[in-house]
Amino acid sequence: MYCTPFRGRRTAAATIVAATALLGGATAPASAHWEATPVSAHTQTETLQPEPTSPTAYEFGETLAGLEGEELEITFLAEIIGHHQGAIEMAQLELERGTSPDIRTHAENIIADQQHQIEQFTRWLDQWYGLTPDEAKAQAPEEARQEMATMEEEMQMMHEELLAVEAGEGFDVAFVQKMIPHHSSGIIEFLEPQARAPHAELRVASTAGITTQQAQVADFRTWLAGQDGNV
Template identity: 50%
Template sequence: MTKHPTRRRAAVAVVATALSLALAPASFAAADPAPQGTANTASQGLKPLATSPAAYELGEELAELSGKELEITYLAAIIPHHRSAVEMAELELRRGADARVRAAAEDILAGQRLQLVELTRRLHQWYGLTPKQAREKAPEEAREEIDALASDTRARVEELRRTPAGKGFDTAFVRRVIPHHSAGIVQSLEVQARAVHPELREAARTAISAQQAEIDDFRSWLAGHKK
């Protein structure tokens, strides 16, 4: 796919806007991959892990697209992304101990389950596709970034699965859900402005608003647990 200069400028704007939302600045490679309670985690302190670079690359790819192609590619990416948020929230409710974090996980579970049902239905209604079929319809470059982001997300979920229950799990969950939400915001920026269907534009706006509010709350929670 040949990149159009106007779309390239829009892609840069996607990343700049995402960065202005106070997304994690550290490099993904430097992020702590170890379960909570290890020496590596302790040395870093209570900070969110970094947002996957694949999220920004996918945001740039979405900025290159329009119309049907933009919608199908976005839905192919965001539906599994929402599924992983549901999975992490379910783990928090089974293993977490902090009432505030557990309440936030309940909100994530309710909101993202609702969006999962709605977006999957819309994808079938508008284009007759399943999420897997939508991925196959996406441009090659976008498929690569969708797969890279999915791989990074699976690694984060597996880290949570290896984390023991209790207060340490709350910290591990919060540190991972912040960059996960940040990636969701980056994916949704172009769609909230340029999707063909107003229902999808509104869904993206709702997702951005909810995830940014949760990021702010989780960052506040982390700040209160530095000691």
Template identity: 30%
Template sequence: MNKQTHVIFIGLLALVIGFGGGYLIRDQRTPGIGNHMMPDGSMMSQNIDQHFIVQMIPHHEGAIAMAEIALERSKRPEIISLANGIIEAQQKEIIDMQSWYQSWFGSAPPQGGMGMMHMGGMEGDTAVLASIPAAEFDREFIEQMIPHHEMAIMMAQMLQASTERAEMKQLGDNIITSQSREIQQMANWLTTWASQ
């Protein structure tokens, strides 16, 4: 297991514990998140939604940063179209999550949450994308974006299994549907390009 994979695994484990283990890991920078349980041991829906938003906003921000580099560096129209789609969809989802957080929890989402992009694994990826030789960029972008999308899908599946808010269920469904489709597109491109 390389360093990046190890970091992502630790982050996912924290999420699994948070959503499925009956409690949330308390982040001192994130007031109100952690250790609240219903009498039957289930998570309070509020904390599930709160924790997910704190995780997903920086994760989306990371995808947007990667997509913005793709707009600058890629020459393939399909990559440019994908990058524009990622930016548009995920910026809207960030705005929605920020608005919901303010409405439901009475404050703006905390900056520098425990999302995957802030755990030391993905910041280095944007540096690689910015500096890798042009001929290698598109493959590197896809090989980074596919696992990034897979992580978001896993997080969204955990959310759907636990949340009671219709808005969050719809958000989870949107993430799973759109990012699964994009993963398939990217995998198909890699196969096509390898045969050229």
């Protein structure tokens, strides 16, 4: 699915509407309290579901909607680099402990795709603004810095919970349950630069990021639905 870039400045409300459409109509209210779902044994009657998307991701999307030009690009790049690194670390755990060939292939693709974007985005930060990712984060608006800190804590929680899961089919399920909301957060973050980033390169890369992660989320949801009663 190709995402046509939006034109003009997007309002915060429009960001939520766009995110809702891209994520299949499922969003978390900004006021909701996010908590990771404990990993537990599943019975044959349970329906496996992904964990919820962090409300802070929607708040950060709204914050980006209020930024323009250089500030928009710097703030987005400061966040997405760390966000991608978190996905890579979870994918590496899947390769160490997972057993599903399909999910392991997705993990390999996540590592390759997101490492490429990390290198690309880090290079652009330096070329365009003379900043490292840490320097870019320090220049972000205070509200954005607070939201980034919250999302970093949530990613660390996800990683720690995966570390506690034993290798095997159950690990595949736990990985997918966490990667779906992680990718959903990334899609939300890509919306504003896809629409309004001053550099065309970043608009194109954001569109690619949305398309890739949407496809993986769809595959993960289909796979997870097929695991009911098997774990």
